[in-house]
Amino acid sequence: MVYYCGNFCWYEFIQLATGNILTIPIMIKTIADSRHHPYEWVDVTDPTKEEIHEVASKYGLHDSSIEDCLQPDHLPKHENVESYVFIIFRLHSKDVSGKADTVQELTDKIAVFLKDDMIISIHKKAWPQLDVIVDHYLKKGLCKSTHHILNEIVKTGLDTYEERATKLTQEIEYYEENMFLKNRKVSLLEGLYYLKRKVDVTRRILLLSNEIIEKIDTPETSDTLTRNTRDLYVKLKSIYDSLFENTNHLMTIYFSISSQRTNEIIRVLTIFSVFFMPLTFIVGIYGMNFEFMPELKMKYGYPGVMLLMVALTVLIYIWFKKRSWL
Template identity: 65%
Template sequence: MIQSITDRSEHPFEWIDIVDPDQQELDELTRKYNLHSSSINDWLQVDHLPKYENVHNYIFIIFRLHADNVSDEADTVTELTDKVAIFMFDELVITLHKKEWLAPQHIKENQIKEHTCENTHQLVNEIIKSCIATYEAPSSKLTSDIEFYEENMFLKNRKPSLLKGLYYLRRQVEVTRRVLMLSHDIVDKIDSSELSNTYTRDTRDLYVKLHNIYDTLFENMNQLVMIYFSISSQRTNDIVRVLTVFSVFFMPLTFIVGIYGMNFEHMPELKWRLGYPGVMILMGAITVGIYIWFKRRGWL
């Protein structure tokens, strides 16, 4: 679907927004605006990462915004983000995207009508800023998810599903952080020394803020995974410690039982009247002795 967001009759530039174009629309677009085939091929790659490129008489940008609906087990670039392609001419901007996107109408109502966009560079700056802003809400959700896992790891019983959830959470943070890192060149070109102004610096500030947030989330996730394995190791050690204590108590008793279970013919203790109670008292004394020894060493 092709729609004209602005035209030259009311504004100093034209903005054409295209949603999920078919091959015929792409061919017509390529011929009409003399777009390079490499740009179209980059657009057709569903997992293409962010890029900024000068192509003939226009600038080609691919930016990835965070997807609206992300499942708990999403862990790839295509599952976590949506792609927007931007063709910036001197007096024309073309945006391509697969899914519905509310940013064009929002920018038209809040920036273009208020005349804060006077040329295509300022318009593209607003588009990039709106794309970067899509990472704010997911960062808050990831922060609350990390807090949830911390609470379950330290205050509640560890469940087998906890490690699976930690894996997907770490992947989401890692992939989103990598996409933001690869977007640095785009923000840098938009806010270059020759073109820098208040609006482009706002875009850079938002980018730096979110980049730092996702860096912190990534560090927290790495620490959380390490803590998970440390707690698992500690609990395993506690179980082994309990089993070791039980084995120490039963080892001498098993030794005594083994001796008197050999059934040799000449074993005088077998015919003693007090042989059985004597052995039971001996075994009880050994158990009490081991208990007292453990207590004094602080092992119980």
């Protein structure tokens, strides 16, 4: 088994039983090498389990880190492992479906192995922030160490949450408008539930990322770049805390409005029943088929009963009005 490093890509040459050589590309890119930088940066995209173990064997990565790296829904963590620091950070996915409500559906994982002279980043999906770091920082010589690279990874990752926060705010405003100004829709509660789940999961991811920020911006390593990252994190945490409270309030208000509307309907039905109860009572009496009922032979019995029913209706209406029930 031989590896060839050319054009920022590795290839695995395997000799088959037939004597032919099979070339399998492994998506491993050398973003920065030790010839031009004081460190080396290796980026691995969508590797198989076997490929990750090959990388682990080559760079001396611990089995426990590899096990965490292979879990697609692993939450953010910062861990010191032997000669390196192992970090799992999650970026907010760019395209999220309306019913996405899990860690895996809302975010993408990136695993980082950090040494003084090397940084290895492993992720399943394409990582657009990589180009931003390379163009804006690496090529301009602003990243002097692997610590600076890590800082930019976390900072550009936090930017993905800021973009999503704007869309979540718009969604909250949409539900507020529909709840207060328009008639209820069948899908309103379902949409509100998924909105709450999105905010809740994203906020939890940010809270768990706090340790990573604390380790990046320490008194020993603090500089302008790391302080900017911390400021961005604090800002996003505040935004998502506010979004979390707003969605909870929306849920509470939705059920309150639903309960109020239900009570209004019951009130109207109760009023109708009160109007018809005495009328039904009168009709029930004269509907009994007894032979000897004195009113049955009265000449003005029918119009008299009708007038009585009208009078009762008017009296009930006046009584309701005086009590402000109408």
